[in-house]
Amino acid sequence: MIIGLTGGIASGKSTVLKMLADLGSITIDADQISREATKKGSQALNEIKEVFGKEYIDKNGKLKREALGDEIFNDKLAKERLEQILHPKIDIQMKYLIDKYQKEYPSKLIVVDIPLLYEVGKEEQFNEVWVVWVDFKTQLERLMKRNDLSYKEAKNRVRAQMPLDEKRKKADRVIDNSGSINHTNRQVKELFNKVSSKE
Numbered sequence: 001m002i003i004g005l006t007g008g009i010a011s012g013k014s015t016v017l018k019m020l021a022d023l024g025s026i027t028i029d030a031d032q033i034s035r036e037a038t039k040k041g042s043q044a045l046n047e048i049k050e051v052f053g054k055e056y057i058d059k060n061g062k063l064k065r066e067a068l069g070d071e072i073f074n075d076k077l078a079k080e081r082l083e084q085i086l087h088p089k090i091d092i093q094m095k096y097l098i099d100k101y102q103k104e105y106p107s108k109l110i111v112v113d114i115p116l117l118y119e120v121g122k123e124e125q126f127n128e129v130w131v132v133w134v135d136f137k138t139q140l141e142r143l144m145k146r147n148d149l150s151y152k153e154a155k156n157r158v159r160a161q162m163p164l165d166e167k168r169k170k171a172d173r174v175i176d177n178s179g180s181i182n183h184t185n186r187q188v189k190e191l192f193n194k195v196s197s198k199e
């Protein structure tokens with residue numbers, strides 16, 4: 001069974017993905033794939049340099065992620081340009097890993113963390129979609145704290161995505177991560193046991 005795990009920025013997807021890995025699921029992380037695709041010397045990094053300029057590459061040849069984030073979360077066209085470069089590459093690697101893990105671990109639950117699952121219309125690729133939901137205020141607070149952002153910067157990032165309440169309505173299952181880590185852990189265990197017993 002393949003689960004698509006999604007949510008909003010800083011809603012707790014990575015936290016939940018780690019819990020599911022600890023329970024024995026096989027996990028795939030689209031942000032991680034994206035980071036690998038843009039590593040030093042990669043084709044994607046060259047394309048980013050051509051489109052956005054060399055000021056986004058540091059003196060060691062690495063992508064300046066924070067600077068590029070500031071650019072794309074404040075400019076819709078820039079965000080689309082970056083996605084045109086990266087999404088096809090992320091897609092290929094994600095499909096490759098899903099296929100590989102399905103063959104290697106046919107009886108395991110495979111969970112794919114994709115932040116933009118609904119924005120890019122990928123729900124058909126999964127047996128179920130789980131949304132990690134958090135209330136707007138908590139989301140902003142956690143994002144400001146984690147990324148050291150101002151209220152305005154954090155709000156811009158949240159607004160660059162489909163509203164979490166909309167994603168919650170579309171979801172097959174919802175994990176409420178507004179409370180404590182323990183509260184989330186209990187929900188994740190319950191869901192994991194439920195879907196594992198169905199297989």
Ligand SMILES: CC(C)(COP(=O)(O)OP(=O)(O)OC[C@H]1O[C@@H](n2cnc3c(N)ncnc32)[C@H](O)[C@@H]1O)[C@@H](O)C(=O)NCCC(=O)NCCS
Nearest residue numbers: 008009030031034065066068069082086090115116160161
């Ligand atoms: C802009 C970049 C360089 C910022 O890097 P940074 O290390 O600060 O953030 P990271 O990659 O860990 O992403 C953090 C979160 O930002 C949000 N986010 C990232 N890209 C996007 C996007 N294109 N649109 C909306 N939200 C996004 C997601 O919730 C993601 O989980 C990076 O996010 C990126 O290359 N984005 C484009 C690729 C993409 O669309 N990734 C989304 C997953 S497929």
Ligand SMILES: Nc1ncnc2c1ncn2[C@@H]1O[C@H](COP(=O)(O)OP(=O)(O)OP(=O)(O)O)[C@@H](O)[C@H]1O
Nearest residue numbers: 008009010011012013014015142146177179180181
């Ligand atoms: N239940 C919780 N209570 C307190 N803090 C939390 C909780 N869940 C997550 N966090 C914290 O909130 C921040 C965002 O969580 P996490 O990184 O898991 O979100 P994410 O959805 O993967 O983010 P992104 O979309 O940016 O990759 C992190 O700093 C994390 O430690």
